[in-house]
Amino acid sequence: MLAFAGVAQATLIANSAASTAEPHAASAAVVNGSTGLVSTISTISTISPSALASASGYGAAAYGALHASAVAVAANGDAQARGQGSSLWIDNATLSSSSIGAATGRGTFDLSGALSSRVGPTSTGGAANSGVAVNVSVNGVTVFNVNAQLVSRNGAIEINNVEVSGLNVSFTAGVLAGTYSFDMPFTLGTSFQLFASMNAIGQAISSSGVDDTEAVSNFASTGTWGGISGVHLANGTVVSDFSVQSDSGFDWGHAYSAFVPPVTVVPEPGTYALMLGGLAVLGRVARRRRLASAP
Secondary structure (H helix, E strand, O other): OOOOOOOOOOOOOOOEEOOOOOOOOOOEOEEOOOOOOEEEEEEEEEEOOOOEEEEEEEEEEEOOEEEEEEEEEEEEEEEEEEEEEEEEEEEEEEEEOOOOEEEEEEEEEEEOOEEEEEEOOOOOOOEEEEEEEEEEEEOOEEEEEEEEEEEEEOOEEEEEEEEEEEOOOEOOOOOOOEEEEEEEEEEEOOOEEEEEEEEEEEEEEEEEEEEEEEEEEEEEEEEEEEEEEEEEEOOOOEOOOOEEEEOOOOOOOOOHHHOOOOOOOOOOHHHHHHHHHHHHHHHHHHHHHHHHHOO
């Protein structure tokens, strides 16, 4: 039976990486660093008593962008492999306007990627499962969620399913990659928490010497925020003069691709001169040390 990896609960973790587990290892994960409220995590596991099994997971996040992918391969005997990559962001944002009170806006999320679950035509007991899950919530209430799964066994597709839920979600039915829009409730002038996560899994199972299986969940390129539009009050009055502030500095009112981050200050010419002078001093010191140590 296939085991499905849940969304990893990780906060305050960034810059994750994973490497292939050694045979018989239950799991392996390498997580480095901690910064801000952007979070990423990746884990893998393989069980390979007598055959080939490998897996990898990748996750990366920026405010407004989520990346996740996972690969699992199992073949030539009794083997199982599972990879998982996850990423998330958490931010506090405020929509300000001359209007006051409860309001609703239309959020947008663009998803780019694909699932692949391949089982060789000569396989007799192989199975491959790939999946992806994306969630966006406002103050803990899910406003958009998509779960997709592709399962193949012995050359045939068993499950090919995309489930979408949330608040008045608009999307192209039967298509995983694309643009999703949804309602976002909030109160003008009052801070709300915006949370988003992406989880990619790949699982491959081989049970005989003729099995050849591979599962790929590739969303490393990527899930991106599309902005907030169509803000209106409960009575239907359109709010056109709103602006967005956030703890992270990201403008959630605009799409990720359209957001221009603050300009980094370019060092003055005098700063470059000091840097070059310091390098020159270090070079002279190193040269003197080499001469002093020469026979």
